Amino acid sequence: MLPPTPKQSDSSQPHQPESTTIDPQLIEDLCASCRTGDIATVDKLLSLGAPVNHVDSFDNTPLYLASLCGHEDLVMMLLQRGAVCDSDKYEGVRCIYGALTDRIRKMLLSYDMSKAVDANLPFAIHFRGLVTELNGVTQDFAIRVGQQGDKLVSDQQQNSIVRCHRFILSARCPVFLEKLLDDWKDLSYIDLSQTYKDELALRCILDHIYLIHDPTKFAKVNKHTLLEYTQLFELKEYTTQLQYYLTLTNAKDKAKFNNELQVAIYNDSRIDLKGLVMQNVIGNKLVVHYDDEVSEASYSEDEEEESEPELSEYQLSRLRLSDSTYPDLIISVSDASKNQMVYYPVHRSVLIRLDYFKVMFDSSFTESQYFEIDPHFNILSREQSPRIVNLPVESTKVAEIILKYIYFDHTDIPLDHSVEVLKAADLLLNDRLKTMAAITITKSEDLLPSGFDIYDILRTAWDCRVERLEHHVAKIIAEDLERFSRDPKFLQIVKESSERIKARQETDTIELIDDIRYYLAKKWAIDHDGLFDGQTESEEFLRLLPDYNSYLEEMDKVEALLEGLNLDA
């Protein structure tokens, strides 16, 4: 790869390691969401790989639109996700001048290019956190990186032994991948400090593998040694970036490099983790049909019918030893529609991104009592077979969507699985995934996931407390009130809605009806609130509006409907 040569059209996006063919629709959607300030959708689109620094067909960047429209939180998120506001460039200046409020302007200015991006996508944050012990001991490999008591580098009181995860090392670095499969196969500890004398550079390598870029460390390290090491470890992207860095002479460019490198690391790691999931996790799944012989050895006639499925030693070892996955956990998914049970080798350290699993493994219930710790290095013992834990979802499709989400923030949820994903996310206690699934539905206009009618969606929204979805349903109904008002199921759901409310707080409103009225007004372009500050004379004005009568007609229809149900709202 060559050092990037900035192009005029997208000068603020210096590196595009992923394929350069970006769906223009993605950019349009991103920019549209930035206009409306729909932070959840922006989150999702960015997770899908929408380029944060591209321009839409009107030559606006997402950051410019968000600043112009005054969405403070969104501006912050874009900046954190690597949106660039370079006051030397046309786009940056435009952002700063266009910013709606001083607070946004201040934010833009404070996010100078030289500042390291400290939070990319949530998965990156999670992986960075894995080096520490905050999430419990999940590491399974110890590496000595320096001599104990070495004053030169141990000023940060760092332990000279770094504890890592074999699966991350393998996924991120070809050299580790190879060695761990071969020479180091039976080791749980390796001393690299003899081969790689420059401790700081070695630490930078490990940091890089864990998606960490520490500008202070980077400032101190000898770049040439580091380059040598990146080549030895065959870290291609890092090597390219470093070579590019070494061509920089201007201090300002060097300062900007920190930010650029972060974005590069993030993109690079995403590819690696995607590979890990596709090849090692999903690729190694074990499918057992209900009517299969599970295993000759483990099966016994008198086992209870409802007992947990048990895999044979042979199958287990296949899952565990299959190439470079190094799972410490196996999740089982029972797929009723296909009449099969599917097993995926996974990693507890990633699974705990779902609060459900985090709580499960943090508590002292039986699930958490399985892991043995090698006390010498305080890492997981390699001796035990991974434990099987059930992932409470209804199909392998859903399971795989969730796996992709937790490993590399894949948020492209197909419409047909969105309701299941939504429910699973609710059960697994991950609100962000819930929102992502809901967005899929709301963005699909009046298309519905197959097998669900609009009322199912609304009930799911109620169950899982997704307001966005409730509004969406109300909007669909308002759009086609004519048809829905004749549907007995619709009457039923209105009743349910009214009961929902009454059970809660004894008020006279029916949320669904309120929402429908709101969208009716929107549909006929009747603005009750905005135009006249609520003055009574607006009634006269409203009469002049072309669709006012249609609006009134439909409003009456709603009234009639309520009367029919004996409801008052």
Add this chain to the structure above:
Amino acid sequence: MQSRRPKIRPPRKSLTAALDFPSIWSTLSQSILQILNQNAGSLSFEELYRKGYNIVLKKHGGILYESIGGVISGYLEGCYTKLINVEEEGDGQVLDRVIQLWRDFEISMKLISDVFLYLDKVYTRENHLLLVYDHGVTLFRDLIIKRDQGKIGNLINEKILDLITANRAKGAMIDFFKIKEVMMMYLSLEETDENGVLIGETYYTLFFERYYLDRSGSFYEGLAGEQFQLGNGRAYLKWVEGVLLDEENKMSLYLNAETCEKLRMLMSRICIVSKIDQVLRFPQESLRDWVHLRKEEELTLLYRLLSRAGYFDGLLVQIDEIIKDEEGLKSPSLDGQGKEKVKISQVSTVFVTQVIALKDKYDQILRYLSTDANVQKTIETSFTSVLNPAAAAAATSRLSEFLSYYIDEFIKKSKDSNDTEISAFLDNAIVIFRFIKDKDVFEKFYKNHLAKRLLKAQSEKDDDLERMLIDRFRNEIGSTFTAKLEGMFKDIHLSRELSAKFNHKNLHVSVLTKTFWPIQPTETSSLINLPSVLEDLQSQFTQYYTNCFNGRNIQWVYNFGTVDIRVKFTKKLHELNCSIYCGVIILLFQEFEQITYKELKQVTQIPEAELKRALLSLSVAQRTRVLLKSPMSKEFQDDDVFKFNYNFTAPLTKVKILTVITKQDTDATRSETLKETETDRKYEVDAMIVRVMKSNKTLSHRELIEEIIKLSAKRFEPSVGFIKKRVEMLIEREYLRRDETDSKVYHYLA
């Protein structure tokens, strides 16, 4: 095949399946009990969580929430009964048992709340209930600690305080960590209001802390009382410090920061604030001893303790008393004891040195007391009030006078003083100067002394010390005070230049600005008949001066002037240095053989008092009898006869004829000076009142008095009565008028 081996079956569709709450709940309640009995390891989180999840999803959150509370309550009731039984059997372990119970319960509740995470998230929050964990904790509070009027809680509190008291009294070894653990428990037991909402107060803050402070208070009350009875100040302070330190070390082991602070306050109040005033007055080892013996250790210890308690009032009062009892600060009597004559200049020096020494002593004490600003202020006010006795102010306070004499004495002898002595002198002078309330009185005395010194001074060089002193005064209270003094210097300086220009070797004149100097020409003084020699010189200078300064009027004052006369006596030629009056008399004998007193009066026209004084110097003073008086006596009659004593002898060629000063004279000058001050004050106060009223137009009586006292503070302290009198005068003279309705209000009349 499928029917033969339905081993792995898909979960039922949750959307449609009905919920069998009783059966699910029976498993769940069993599991909750298992968890409460420390058996979580055998349970599956997944199973329990999903059961809870399903129940909530099916809208049975309410009944689930209540049921969980029910199970926990049941469990706790059992625990309570066991605890009570154990206690009634006299087991004595109730404290340990409660701690253990709480430890286990807390862990269990954490697990239970993990299981019902979904319930908390969906049902509990939306219905504004306590989270499952908090709910469990409140149940523990109500069913264990506070049950039956807080039986267990009271029991534990009592036991803990028994332990602590044993430790305090006898140093018994106790397990503070155990106590700390109970405290942590108490802090977790948050109180709720009638709606079950947490109110941010805990069992600790509402119940334990009060009990703890009560018992700690009465314990130390008793102990402090015992120590107090011993009646030894030093021992008491040592004891208090020991106890405070000891408690300080221990309290942080088990109390939270707020209670620590409350305990500190309580102990300070009991051990220090309530007793220290009496302790400091103990007959032995008390404040008075420490001050007089300058005990550093005791005083610093005392200060440490007082600052801990933040209570200084008593100390300040007693320091004030001690200073007021210092004999060295009482103005010495000037009446000679027996026959010995007391010289005011000597007394002054002694007294001032004494005051300075005392000031040094108290400065040292102040350092031991950490240079506390309030102590410093107290010392200064006490000194000031002792040195300026209030009663009949000017009559008894001679401080101004003493200082003026002290300065005069030092400056006169300053020729041999080195720099250290001089700077010490300046410092001392300022120290005393600060203590003087009536600075205007001092100004008068000082001016008199200064005038004499300046007129005698020969050259600029002598002025250095004087100028330094005046600089100090100016720094102290500003230039209004020193303006006139500086004017005096200027006059002397100009006069020297003028005399040099006039260039007459026999005449040296000091031209003084009338308003600057304490010397005033009287009507009679200029009518004196001068001998022609002197008259000549005088008229020459007068002419010269009026030529130089057109329009200026010159008046002659002879009081401070001297003449040198060379006389050939029988034995030897002598040069007599004497006052002008003496000179005039001596020169008369160029014309007269002898002359009577009456004739002298007529010929010279010297005022009688001055004449008498001059004649005393010339004819009565033993060493300088240039004239012979008959009859020889101190009294003067009209027909007394004076002759020139040609047989006069003296050891040196130069003879200085000193002007005799009688005691009556000094007293007279003194009372005159004071009278002048009185008059000046009237003018000053009048001016102040008019100034204040002019700018305010209308003021109440009280405001006016306050304002005047504030304005005059730097110079003197007028009594309220005095100010009132001045106000009356001004009303009479129609500068002011009283308000028609409120006689306490004054208006300014333009």
